[in-house]
Amino acid sequence: MSTTKERFGLALIAIALIALPFVLASAGTAWVRITNFAVLFVLLSLGLNIVVGFAGLLDLGYVAFYAVGAYVYALLASPHFGLHLPFWVILPIGAAVACIAGVILGAPTLRLRGDYLAIVTLGFGEIVRIFMNNLSAPINLTNGPKGISRIDSFQIGPINFAGSDTFAGLVFSGPIKYYYLLMLVLLGVIVINRRLQDSRIGRAWVAIREDEIAAKASGINTRNIKLLAFAMGASFGGIAGGMFAAMQTFVSPESFVLNESIMVLSMVVLGGMGNIWGVIAGAVLLSFVPELLRYTVEPAQVALFGKLLIDPEVLRMLVFGAALVLTMRFRPAGLWPETRHRREMSENRA
Amino acid sequence: MDILLQQIINGLTTGSVYAVVALGYTMVYGVIQLINFAHGEVVMIGAMVAFSVISSLAGGGLPPLVIVLAGVIAAIPACMVMGYLLERAAYRPLRHAPRLAPLITAIGMSIILQHLALLVWGRNPLAFPQIIDNRVFAVGGAAISSVQIAIILLSLIMMAGLSWFVYRTRFGIAIRATAENVHVAGLMGINADRVIAATFVIGAGLGAVAGVMYGSYYGIAHYTMGFSLGLKAFSAAVLGGIGNIAGAMLGGILLGLVEALGTGYVGDLTNLCRWPGAGEGMGWMGERCADGAHFVLFGSNYQEVFAFLMLILVLVFRPSGLLGERVSERA
Numbered sequence: 001m002s003t004t005k006e007r008f009g010l011a012l013i014a015i016a017l018i019a020l021p022f023v024l025a026s027a028g029t030a031w032v033r034i035t036n037f038a039v040l041f042v043l044l045s046l047g048l049n050i051v052v053g054f055a056g057l058l059d060l061g062y063v064a065f066y067a068v069g070a071y072v073y074a075l076l077a078s079p080h081f082g083l084h085l086p087f088w089v090i091l092p093i094g095a096a097v098a099c100i101a102g103v104i105l106g107a108p109t110l111r112l113r114g115d116y117l118a119i120v121t122l123g124f125g126e127i128v129r130i131f132m133n134n135l136s137a138p139i140n141l142t143n144g145p146k147g148i149s150r151i152d153s154f155q156i157g158p159i160n161f162a163g164s165d166t167f168a169g170l171v172f173s174g175p176i177k178y179y180y181l182l183m184l185v186l187l188g189v190i191v192i193n194r195r196l197q198d199s200r201i202g203r204a205w206v207a208i209r210e211d212e213i214a215a216k217a218s219g220i221n222t223r224n225i226k227l228l229a230f231a232m233g234a235s236f237g238g239i240a241g242g243m244f245a246a247m248q249t250f251v252s253p254e255s256f257v258l259n260e261s262i263m264v265l266s267m268v269v270l271g272g273m274g275n276i277w278g279v280i281a282g283a284v285l286l287s288f289v290p291e292l293l294r295y296t297v298e299p300a301q302v303a304l305f306g307k308l309l310i311d312p313e314v315l316r317m318l319v320f321g322a323a324l325v326l327t328m329r330f331r332p333a334g335l336w337p338e339t340r341h342r343r344e345m346s347e348n349r350a
Numbered sequence: 351m352d353i354l355l356q357q358i359i360n361g362l363t364t365g366s367v368y369a370v371v372a373l374g375y376t377m378v379y380g381v382i383q384l385i386n387f388a389h390g391e392v393v394m395i396g397a398m399v400a401f402s403v404i405s406s407l408a409g410g411g412l413p414p415l416v417i418v419l420a421g422v423i424a425a426i427p428a429c430m431v432m433g434y435l436l437e438r439a440a441y442r443p444l445r446h447a448p449r450l451a452p453l454i455t456a457i458g459m460s461i462i463l464q465h466l467a468l469l470v471w472g473r474n475p476l477a478f479p480q481i482i483d484n485r486v487f488a489v490g491g492a493a494i495s496s497v498q499i500a501i502i503l504l505s506l507i508m509m510a511g512l513s514w515f516v517y518r519t520r521f522g523i524a525i526r527a528t529a530e531n532v533h534v535a536g537l538m539g540i541n542a543d544r545v546i547a548a549t550f551v552i553g554a555g556l557g558a559v560a561g562v563m564y565g566s567y568y569g570i571a572h573y574t575m576g577f578s579l580g581l582k583a584f585s586a587a588v589l590g591g592i593g594n595i596a597g598a599m600l601g602g603i604l605l606g607l608v609e610a611l612g613t614g615y616v617g618d619l620t621n622l623c624r625w626p627g628a629g630e631g632m633g634w635m636g637e638r639c640a641d642g643a644h645f646v647l648f649g650s651n652y653q654e655v656f657a658f659l660m661l662i663l664v665l666v667f668r669p670s671g672l673l674g675e676r677v678s679e680r681a
Contacts, residue, residue, distance in 0.1 A: 058453055108666040115385045115453055116665060119584055123658040126581070134651050258577070262461055269454055310469060317465045324458030328451045329443055 017183060021176040032175040036247060038287035039182040040240055045267040045283040046189050046276065047236030052265065053274035054202060055229035056209030057110075058118040060261055061125025065234040067132065067256035068101050069094040069241025071142060074251045077152040080143060087154045091242045098238025099231045101128075106230035110223055125261055132253040147252025154181065154246050161246070178247055185243065189236060193276050196232070205229055206274070259317060266320040270327050272334025281336055286323065290316050352491030357614040358607065359489070363498045363567060365606020366505035370560040371583035372590070372598035373512060374553030380529040380593035381549045384441065384449070387456035389557060390580020391463040392432050394573065396558030397565040398467055400425040401476040408479035417481060418566070425558040432463070433554025437547050460576075467573040475572040478565060501563045508556055509599050515552075516595060525549060529593070578654060582609075585661035591674020600672060605657055612656045620647035 024031040044066060051059045072094040076085045109120045136144030153162035153174070161181070164173045196202045204225045207215035216222050245251050263286065271282020293312045301309050327334060371393055378386040400421035407417045440455040485496045516522040527535040528545040536542050564579060565571040582605060590601025664671060 052450075056450060058450060060457070108662055112665055112669060115449065116588070116669075118387075118453055118457075119385060119581070120661065120665065123581055123585075123661060126578075127655055127658055130652065130654055134649075137649075138646060259461075262457065265454075265457070314465045314468055317461055321458045321461035321465065325440065325455045325462070328447075328455045328458070332444075332447060332451055 021179045022170065025171075025173065025176060029173055029175055032173070032179060034288070034291055036175055036178050036182055038284055039179070039186055040244060040247075041264065041267060041287045042280050042283040043182070043186060043189060043240040043243070044237060044264045045271070045279045046193055047233045047240065048264050049233075049268050049273065049276070049279045050193070050196070050205075050236070051229050051233035052268050053272075053279065054197065054205040054209065055226055056205075056273075057226060057229060058115075059121045059230075059233065060118050060258075060265065061105075061121035061123070061128070062233070062237055062264055063256045063258070063261040064105075064121075064125040064128040065098040065101060065237030066241040066244065066260070067128055067253075068098045068234075069238030070245040070251045070255070071132065071148075071241075072097050072238070073242040073245035074148040074151050075141075077246075078148055079150055080148050084152055087152075087242070087246060091239055094242040095235040095238040098241070099235040102230040102234025103227060106227045110226045110230070122258070122261075125256075125258060129253050129256055132256070142253075145253060147250060147254070149250045151245050151249045151251065153249060154178075162249075178243075182243065185239065189239075190276060190280075197276070201225065201228060209274075262317075262324075263320055266323045270323045270335060272337040275334065275336055278334050278336030282334065286320065289319055293319075353614065354611075355490055356492040357610045359492055359494050359498065361607035361610030362603065363501050363606070364564075364609065365586075365603035366502050367560050367564045367567070367602075368579075368583050368586045368605050369599045369602025370505050370508055370556050370563075371579060372587040372602045373509070373595065374557045375584050375587040376590075376592055376595060376598040377525075377549045377553050379587070380595075381525065381546055382441065382445070383593075384452055385456070385584065386436070386441075386550065386553065387453065387580075388436055388440070388460035388463055389553065390576035390578075390583070391460045391467070392429050392436070392554045392576070393557040393561040393564075393579060393583075394571070394576030395432055395463065395467055395561070396425040396429040396554075397561030397571040397575065398471050398476065398573070399428045400558070400562040401478065401565060401571045402471070404481070405476070405479055408481050414481040414483070418562075422559060422562050425562055426555050429554040429558035429561075430551045433550040433557075434547055436554075437550040441550075442543070442546075464573055464576065471573060473573075475570040476565075478569045478571070482566075497566060501567060504559065504563065508559060512552070512556065513595060521545075521548070582657040585657045585664075588661055588671055589664050591671025594671070594673045597671055597673035604672075605660060608660055609653065609656045613650045613653045616652060617646050617649045622647065 020035070021032050024035055044062070047065075048059060048062045051057050051062070073087075073090050075081055076083050076090045076093065077087070078084075105121065105124050109117050112120075132142045133145050135141040136146075142148070153160060154177075155161065159165060159177070161177045162174050164171055165177075166172070204215065204220045207218065207220060208222055208225060212222055244255075248255075264283075267283040267286045268279050269282070270286060271280065272278030290312065293315055297310075297315060298308065298312055301307070331337070371389070374389045374392075375386060378384065378389070403424040404417055404421040407420055410417075412420075436456075436459055440459045441452050444452040444455060482497065486493045487495075487499075516525055524535070524540045524545050525548070527538065527540055528542050532542050535545075561571070561575075561579075564575070583602065586601040586605040587598045588601070589605055590597025590599065592598075
């Protein structure tokens, strides 16, 4: 694990990641923002990976927990209710509320088979969105489709994440500060994930994924362990949601549609369900697809046909759909599979 | 009283459409024990194809019935091909893979189909051309239109036809045998691949007609319509007992009724001002309810929620559905 060579490699990666935002900033702040969203999607994918990858429970409404986290942040730190709590109070609240939502969703459905779970979570995601859209009457809770705006940015002591600061001759713009914060959170999430994976709980998840009946026979309380996977995944979604709300300073139900859930699922599936590094790679890869399309396919279409034939957003969803189908068809364990999962997915079961 | 009757008529109409779509889910599930995730999208494409044909023929001087029939006749083979391709692309290659794999490919296919439809037909809903003289009949204080009558009758005919096919023909026996046990059915000389493909194709054909009915009832077809229709029809199939053909029909109609009645009455039921003790000047609530004001917790804008709530309740209290056999937790 910790040979000198590996340590050296890790140090190099760390330095590269620390220097990255300044390199990107020289190409334009927009690139830092795009990178931040990629990191946000990595966070989401790691959360979903616990549910889909580790425990093998297909969750198609994951974006609901992201939405819950975002709305908790929006309600507790915006002029909507006149509340302005600091972020280190709200993020845990958001994670806890999302966790409760996960348990509420999981409790009635987890004893059912996987495909039922998929449909129920799909419906749940929609329901959360419908509620956000309609809870503006009789009491204005969510401000309906108009969403909540003027959400507070993060504030640590004197440092506000909305503006720029100059430190040691370097200009730290808002997005750069968010980048470092996101990286810190990501590091924490990765550490938790690694520890979880090798823990008693993580091994129980894998056992359930591979054979639930055998897992039960081995003395695993499958219901509680599955519920735990749901709750954990949901909490990570909630944290990512809070970060999203603070970064955007605006949330509306529009941001939490089914397509977002599908996107996160594609990232987990493409990268390799259950493998943390694979999932990260999948999320980074697919996060940059829209940008890639914007810079290649759009000009190509204009050059060939003189106008935009295929809307890049449609193209993006087609890419995600194709990623799901083709990965399952040709590399069912993902591009960077976990060894154990590869064996499982290629096994021919009668 | 007439409102109740009206909601029942409306519920029967949408319910019979749900029932026909639910048949597609239930047949596939009965044979391979997997949910055909993209079935809603197939139904949507049926409606879109039919609407395109109807729009292009409208105003050509043909009788309206012939035009609608042409639309349906165009939609059925289109959907059947779609159902077949779906099975070949998303399900057959993964028949022996873990359950998660075909589910994921099916979700991928449904996303692809939805966005292909968006490319072909655009973002705006297609409107059903005003060619049918939609007569309205009065029934005991409520109204029923000729389109509603046609939808209910056509659904009943299709359900009867499918029952006859599954229970009275040789191929129907093959389908039921495969549903019972694929391997033993294979030993009896049944080509399981053909049977499985056939259930997808038949379900898609029924779905095509359902799509046209649904579209003509609401007057529009849209590339996203398959999602909620699919979710509701699946809920209907689960309610009736998935894998059970009679169950899908019963579940569809029940769900339509629950949805119509729920949407019709939820506003009144959750209007806190109507609750006993409310508008009697008791502090906060009294203020809100003064001058006959309303304080409605949930209005008819929660229509989409009913099917889902029903699904959750069924899964919690009777996962096997009304007519289904016990569903094992995991095979």
